[in-house]
Amino acid sequence: MMFTTPDLCDRYSGTHHLQIAEPIFRRFGGNSAFSGCVTTLKIFEDNVLLRTVLEEKVEDRVLVVDGGGSHRCALLGGNLAKLACDNGWQGIIVYGCIRDSLEVNRLPIGIRALHTHPLQSHKKSGGDRDTLVTFAGINFRTGYYVYADEDGIVVAEDRLV
Numbered sequence: 001m002m003f004t005t006p007d008l009c010d011r012y013s014g015t016h017h018l019q020i021a022e023p024i025f026r027r028f029g030g031n032s033a034f035s036g037c038v039t040t041l042k043i044f045e046d047n048v049l050l051r052t053v054l055e056e057k058v059e060d061r062v063l064v065v066d067g068g069g070s071h072r073c074a075l076l077g078g079n080l081a082k083l084a085c086d087n088g089w090q091g092i093i094v095y096g097c098i099r100d101s102l103e104v105n106r107l108p109i110g111i112r113a114l115h116t117h118p119l120q121s122h123k124k125s126g127g128d129r130d131t132l133v134t135f136a137g138i139n140f141r142t143g144y145y146v147y148a149d150e151d152g153i154v155v156a157e158d159r160l161v
């Protein structure tokens with residue numbers, strides 16, 4: 001699928017309830033651009049539910065993880081990123097940190113995260129799936145469409161391209 005986020009902004013800003021993310025993310029993963037239908041997840045310093053969701057085989061989906069912006073551990077590393085690739089996830093946007101960034105950068109998936117952190121998260125299994133999550137100035141809902149490239153991230157209620 002061919003798109004650029006500047007083109008999408010030029011074409012759709014003010015329509016389709018287009019939302020444009022604040023530029024707070026770093027890019028990881030081998031694919032610098034990705035898009036797909038959103039699945040939301042809200043977790044905090046605990047990634048058991050993240051693994052459960054990434055174990056599902058999907059098509060054309062991007063996982064949006066509200067990790068509360070924590071800079072105290074990593075929610076995702078090489079193993080989970082590999083699992084996501086194998087199961088068809090196009091991308092993962094993490095409002096939080098990841099680790100194993102060199103390994104993650106070799107995988108054919110798009111990742112956005114705030115930072116890297118070397119420590120793994122807790123394993124308690126808390127969190128919520130498919131709820132409204134809000135970060136970077138965007139309200140994300142399961143079923144919305146997200147488009148990310150080297151210039152930014154935009155979200156619409158419907159598929160744009």
Ligand SMILES: O=C([O-])CC(=O)C(=O)O
Binds near residue numbers: 075081120121
């Ligand atoms: O297992 C974890 O907590 C995260 C991780 O390091 C990985 O995905 O490789």
